[in-house]
Amino acid sequence: MIVAVASGKGGTGKTSVAVNLAICIGNAQLVDCDVEEPNAYLLLNPEITRAEPVCRLVPFVKEELCDYCGKCAAFCQYNAILALLERILVFPELCHGCGGCILICPKKAIEEGKNRIGVIKEGFTHDLKIVFGELEVGEPMAGPLIREVKKRLDKSRNVILDAPPGTSCPVVETVKGSDFCILVTEPTPFGLHDLKITVKVLEDMRIPHGVVVNRAGIGDKKVYEYCKGKGIPVLLEIPYLRKIAELYSRGVPFSLEMPEWADRFQELFEDIKVLVGS
Amino acid sequence: MKQITILSGKGGTGKTTITAAFAVLAKKAVVADCDVDAPDLHMLLHPEVLETKEFRGSKIAVIDEMECVKCDICREKCRFDAITQDLTVNPFSCEGCGVCTIVCPVKAVSLTERISGYAYISKIKYGFMVHALLNPGESNSGKLATVVRQNAKLLAEKEGSSLIIIDGPPGIGCPVIASVTGVDAALVVTEPTMSGIHDLERALQLLRYFNVRPFACVNMYDVNMDNASKISTFCEENGVEVVGNIPFNPVVTEAMVNGKAIVEYSPECDVAKEIAAIWDRLGAELLF
Numbered sequence: 001m002i003v004a005v006a007s008g009k010g011g012t013g014k015t016s017v018a019v020n021l022a023i024c025i026g027n028a029q030l031v032d033c034d035v036e037e038p039n040a041y042l043l044l045n046p047e048i049t050r051a052e053p054v055c056r057l058v059p060f061v062k063e064e065l066c067d068y069c070g071k072c073a074a075f076c077q078y079n080a081i082l083a084l085l086e087r088i089l090v091f092p093e094l095c096h097g098c099g100g101c102i103l104i105c106p107k108k109a110i111e112e113g114k115n116r117i118g119v120i121k122e123g124f125t126h127d128l129k130i131v132f133g134e135l136e137v138g139e140p141m142a143g144p145l146i147r148e149v150k151k152r153l154d155k156s157r158n159v160i161l162d163a164p165p166g167t168s169c170p171v172v173e174t175v176k177g178s179d180f181c182i183l184v185t186e187p188t189p190f191g192l193h194d195l196k197i198t199v200k201v202l203e204d205m206r207i208p209h210g211v212v213v214n215r216a217g218i219g220d221k222k223v224y225e226y227c228k229g230k231g232i233p234v235l236l237e238i239p240y241l242r243k244i245a246e247l248y249s250r251g252v253p254f255s256l257e258m259p260e261w262a263d264r265f266q267e268l269f270e271d272i273k274v275l276v277g278s
Numbered sequence: 279m280k281q282i283t284i285l286s287g288k289g290g291t292g293k294t295t296i297t298a299a300f301a302v303l304a305k306k307a308v309v310a311d312c313d314v315d316a317p318d319l320h321m322l323l324h325p326e327v328l329e330t331k332e333f334r335g336s337k338i339a340v341i342d343e344m345e346c347v348k349c350d351i352c353r354e355k356c357r358f359d360a361i362t363q364d365l366t367v368n369p370f371s372c373e374g375c376g377v378c379t380i381v382c383p384v385k386a387v388s389l390t391e392r393i394s395g396y397a398y399i400s401k402i403k404y405g406f407m408v409h410a411l412l413n414p415g416e417s418n419s420g421k422l423a424t425v426v427r428q429n430a431k432l433l434a435e436k437e438g439s440s441l442i443i444i445d446g447p448p449g450i451g452c453p454v455i456a457s458v459t460g461v462d463a464a465l466v467v468t469e470p471t472m473s474g475i476h477d478l479e480r481a482l483q484l485l486r487y488f489n490v491r492p493f494a495c496v497n498m499y500d501v502n503m504d505n506a507s508k509i510s511t512f513c514e515e516n517g518v519e520v521v522g523n524i525p526f527n528p529v530v531t532e533a534m535v536n537g538k539a540i541v542e543y544s545p546e547c548d549v550a551k552e553i554a555a556i557w558d559r560l561g562a563e564l565l566f
Contacts, residue, residue, distance in 0.1 A: 008316050009289065010288065010289010010291075011448075015473065034449075036449035036454075037287050037450065037473070043472070075376065077336075078375075098373065099357055100377040103355075103377065103380055135451065137480055137487055138487045138488075165448045166448070167315045167412070168314075168412055168453075169415075169419070172370050172415045176371075188531055188534055188535065189318075189321050189535060193318060198414070201415040204370075204414065205415070218528065219531050219535055242501075245501050246501060248473075250471075251471075
C-alpha cells in the first residue's frame, strides 16, 4: 500500500507523522518527496548506502548547423529558448525537458544534454528503508526530481510518501498514484484554509483521504466542524505537548520516547487499510 | 523603493505572523503574499479587493476525438505520461508543452489556455495588499508569484509607497526564487529544530546564489535554547545578522483565531514587542 502524507500549510507536522508512522508499522519504506527541504532523514539518521546524482535533459544548440530560423523558440511554451538574429540562447532553468525543440528543428541542430538538478540518497535505519531527493539550490523545478524519487518505490513494503507543503504541482506529483492520503493539519484558521485547498486537489484526483489533527487543543474547533460536514474521517489527534515539540526540535521521533504512541500509529495504519479496503 | 522578503525554507515557522505584524508597523507599505498556492496572510489583514485579474499560466492539450486515428504516437512521445492508454489527456500530468500537437499525423491535438488562478489588488487598513490564489493542484506558482511582484511594484509606484513587504512561500523552488530575485533584503524566519536549522542553511545558500542580503530571526527560540544558540553561532560565522529571538507564546494562535496581527491583538505581549524590535533593527539597516 502507498500512503502519502500531505498538508497544504507548512509546518503542521507532516514529516513527524510520516516518520513515526513508518517506524511503527514495520517493514516500511519512507520516501521523502519534499526535495526542496528534505527533513525526514534528520529524524532517522539513516546509514546512507547509495547517493546518485539526478540530471534532466535540456537542449544544446549546435551553432554550426543552426540557421537561426527561430522555430524552436516559437515552439517552446516555457520561454526557455531565445532566438536572436545570429544567436540562440537556452535558459535551462526554464526548460521542462519536453523535447519539442528537437522535434521541431528543421536542421537537426538541437541535441539534448544533461543538467544536474539534485541527488537521490537511499539508506536504512533498522528495518526501515528511506529514500530522499535533494534539489540543488537555485534549481527551480522540483517536479522532475520528485518523479525520479518515485521511481525508487519498493512495492514489497508499505510505502509512506512525505509530501512538500503547498497545494501545487510538487504536491500533485507526490500524491499521484497513492492509495490513500493522510492530511496533517493544525486546528487553526491557517491550517483549515490550506486543508480545504488540499482536499479539493485530492477530490479532483480521486484519492481517498483522512485527517490527522496535530497540536490538538490550540486554536479553535472549526477543522473538526469542516471534517464532519464533508464526511472526512479524523483519524488521529496528536495533542500539543511541549514534550513532543522538544523531542522534534532535537530530531527524535516522539513515538520512540513515548511508546504508547507506537500503538496509536499502528491503529492509524489499520484504520487506513480498512478505508482503502485492502 | 525598498523590497524585503520574509522567507523560511521550512514551512510553519511564522513567516505570515511576522509579515502581518510588519504590515501593521509599516503603516503605508504594499504587502505582497507570494505564497500563492496556500496563501494565509489575508486572514490577518482582511483585504478589500479592488481589482481581480485572471491568471492564464499554462496550457493543456486537447485531443479531438473525431479526428483522432488512435495511432498512439502522442502517448509515446509525451515525456510527462500525460496521455492515458485510452488516449485522453490527464490534466494533472499535462505540462502544456505542445509536443503532442506536432507529432500528431492528423492534427487532432491542440493546446488551449486554462485559467490557472487569480491575482488581486486590494486595500487594507494599513496600505495596500497584492495577493493571488492558484487553482488547487495547478502548476506555475512561480509565474503567479512573479505577477504578484509586478503588481506590487506598479501599485507602490502609483501610490507613492516606498516599501514592499513580501510574504514568501516555503521551500527553495520556483515560487521562492520568484519571491527573492531583485529584492533588497530577506529575513529568514527559522525555528530551533533540526529541520529549522537544515532549512535555514539552504535558504541562506539560495539568498547567496541570488545575491540578496540576508537577515535571520529565530521564532519560538525557547522551545530549544541549545539549538537557538547553535543558530546564532552558525549565522555569526557566516556573516548573517540575527535580528531577533521571538519567544513561544500561545497568544500568537489566539490572535490568528481572532483574525488579527499579533501587534494589533496584543501589542504589549513579549512576541509583539520582539517583532517590533526586529522591525526597527531592519529599518535601521535598510533605511526605510
